[in-house]
Amino acid sequence: MESATLMMSSLPFWYLILLLVGFITPFLKFLKHLIPSKSRRTRSLPPGPKPWPIIGNLPEMIAHRPTSRWIHNIMNDLNTEIACIRLGNIHVIPITSPKIAREILIKKDSIFASRPLNWSSEHVSSGYLSTVFAPYGAQWKKMKKVMANELVSPRRLQWLQDKRMEEADNIVSYVYKQCDKNNGGGLVDIRLVFNARHFGKGKEDGGPGFEEVEHIDAIFTVLRYLFAFSISDYVPCLRELDLDGHKKELKKATKLLMKYHDPLIKDRIQQWKNGKRTHEEDLLDVLISLKDANDNPLLTLDEIKCQIVDMMVATVDNPSNIFEWGLAEMLNQPEILQKAMEEIDSVVGKARQVQESDILKLNYLKACAKEVFRLHPIEDINATHVSIEDTFIANNTYFIPKGSHIVLRRQGIGQNPKIWEEPLKFKPERHLQKDNDGFKDLSLNEPSLNLITFSMGRRACPGITLGSTMTIMLFARMLHGFNWSVSPNETTIDLSESEGGTIKGKPLVALATPRLPTEVY
Template identity: 85%
Template sequence: MESALISSLPFWYLLLLLVGFITPFLKFLKHQITSKSKQTTLLPPGPKPWPIIGNLPEMIANRPTSRWIHNIMSDLNTEIACIRLGNIHVIPITSPEIAREILIKQDSIFASRPSNWSSEYVSSGYLSTVFAPYGEQWKNMKKVMANELVSPKRLQWLHDKRVEEANNIVRYAYNQCNKNSGGGLVDVRFVGRHYSGNIIRRLVFNERHFGKGREDGGPGFEEVEHIDAIFTVLRYIFAFSISDYVPCLRELDLDGHKKELKKATKLMMKYHDPLIEDRIQQWKIGKRTHQEDLLDVLISLKDANDNPLLTLDEIKSQIMDMMVATVDNPSNVFEWGLTEMLNQPEILRKATEEIDSVVGKERQVQESDIPKLNYLKACAKEVFRLHPIEDINATHVSMEDTFIANNTYFIPKGSHVVLRRQGIGQNPRVWEKPLKFKPERHLQKDNDGFKNLNLNEPNLNLITFSTGRRACPGIMLGSTMTIMLFARMLHGFNWSVPPNETTIDLSESEGGTIKGKPLVALATPRLPAEVY
């Protein structure tokens, strides 16, 4: 079977793979000799690798790679595997216990990121927080992110901007409803993604639109182009590319990822860079003297000698990070959550009744209401469990040899450890009826009623914002955006399946975990007109 697989691949493809490994071959051979006894007996289970190239031929022949990894683990009936791609061991994990060992007990060992073309390009040479390998640059930028951009004090400072954008997206949806007397069809994915885009543009640039926008409150061409570019970057930034494992083949772009990623990144920079450069100039000439947004904060940071703390490239890179990291989860949670609710109307009724009991119908939901919306937060958390935006979480790199799973498995230095978000969230050993959307599983009661629920999950029985050194520092911002979007849309509108349909298709996209077809639902206003 393996011979048939190899023979089915183009000869030139295999030739390039083999040639690409001539340079690192001696290094690989030395590593194999020095740790052979450990690896052959103690590596996690996985497919038998070919000499030198490992399982790259199988990866090439079985796209998307995340599904291939899922099938390998299912066939082996294992919660941890080892797949050798080139001379790199890729370690996928679906066990919460092993995930906790990686990100809590041995967090200092697994706190780095892989070096590859895509993350290096998007981050302008690892200048920002998300993609940088462990080191001083990452430490410095993480400190800026945590202390200056997403701290509780900073989020409170930006509160009014977030509320204004929540108001705007409700008005936009309301305008869609009013196009017809019986309500209107609303593209839920479109609404969710542009709500997220509006917020991060307001927080960073103090602008909703790069252009003029639309009269109905929706995004203009520029904003649509910008959001589409962000999701293209997200699609390719953590994709399994051949050049990630054969670096000397980077220039050939065998997967086609490089072309698409470059195009999307440059498009984002087309909108970001002129605003950043103009703002820096305004501060230099004294035209601007007060901070109004996060770009002002980044420009105003000073070192001990009262010089700018960040370079122009660092500011651009950090803003790119924030744009990419903000838009996906809120929109995905809302789309999948409403999809499941339309197929289970009782859940939709419970969530709506909870919001009404807390907020009433004479005003709109505010961020101060979120602590009391426990059932809605349970619905959001259930989406994170069942329908994460991606199966493969951001890769962790081991910085030294170690053992995990109670010293059962040897993990070589340089291994790429990936937590499978959907694999953990749907682990049948952990979750009863793991494929059923059941928000109640996240609720806990005490003597005063339901305990205050939040979206973080430090026990890693599901992956929301992760934990440890590489946890998302924007947990508060991401949680607030997610629940506000969900709450505003459920509170403001009655939702139902489109005419001539009875249920919503739950199929995923061919290459990932997002909904296969964008959700389009029928919405009608449920509040007094003056509230909108």
């Protein structure tokens, strides 16, 4: 208690006052839950830090940013794979056990299939209209059906193959031009290459222009603040004060996205109305042309706008993160890089570019990507699940109250020493399995949840095939098309993470040289 008192005294006085004032109004509403009945006192919550009355562990959360690292340290100190941290009136349950994760996402999926109601999700999705952020209910079912049946179905995957190949060609061409500018070798900012989006004119060399950089920066800002443990998520009456600045940054980023998206969407809708466009050419056309049972538009303008943001937020992170971390690890272990390139050459040769049909045979490369998912996920905290009723988990050991926020720690699960031997070592071979015919075909999906790629259950990513294809295709194209080495002023790649996150702390800059005949590019 003494250490807690010292910690509290170190916080800004006005901060504590605001917290206390903010809780006066909802106090009576919370009282019933904060003073449980005699029958509920026997229910055992997972282990965790002792909460303060009313405000729970919010003071500790404020004093120990980033929150994901604080949660990591709590679980390490308690030597537990499941914990309970009360923030305001909400029980936050972080988990690093694959077994418990399977129970939540598979066995009791119906109980944990909802999403939190908070300002960030509400703002980005215009009132929970899109697939990712909608709580469990009719709106979520509607939008998930649109995603699964209309946007990422096998038919759509085939339909958009030419566009994906065109984008892959553009990226290879851009890197090749960078090499050509430097007498056969060029320093390439890997993150910038893979974060480009098509807005504005771009640069003459095919690289991203100001508009594309601004757009992609806005997407990553949205990603950073969506589930960032904002104070107002747990004390809604303090929302307008924006004490941690999250609201300001998220509003700015969302406004930038709309600046680029809205004119294109509105213009396209008008083209369909006036008959200038009569057939689908891309996913925006698909969303606009969907009809309900009465032949009226199935989706509103806001639903279309939010679903496009949804798709961009969900797809932009993994391909760039996988290649950046994967190449960084490979440059520090050249034998792995060489093995991956030899596999690609044996399947593809050097007279053509990698095609999507080659992916099935690139098991070692897929193992490298899967190892990045395990060791270096784009974020430690997976999208939050919410329990819609009281329940027990872990062989009925722990009570999980209705409304609890379940956070699966991707890096915590992927680096769990009870599951993985040498958990901090980049070792792709651990994912390969042999049968009588050689190595089994490898998928990036992980039903065992010994690592989290696209998750499982009702809230699993519906675009598993598309996401896997994009990730492996870009990885393969870059390794096949170019030799990669550490830049001249370095001997190894720094593998440290960003402060408070899991992305690479220093963007990877590597030396690229073409390795295929000129006519292939």
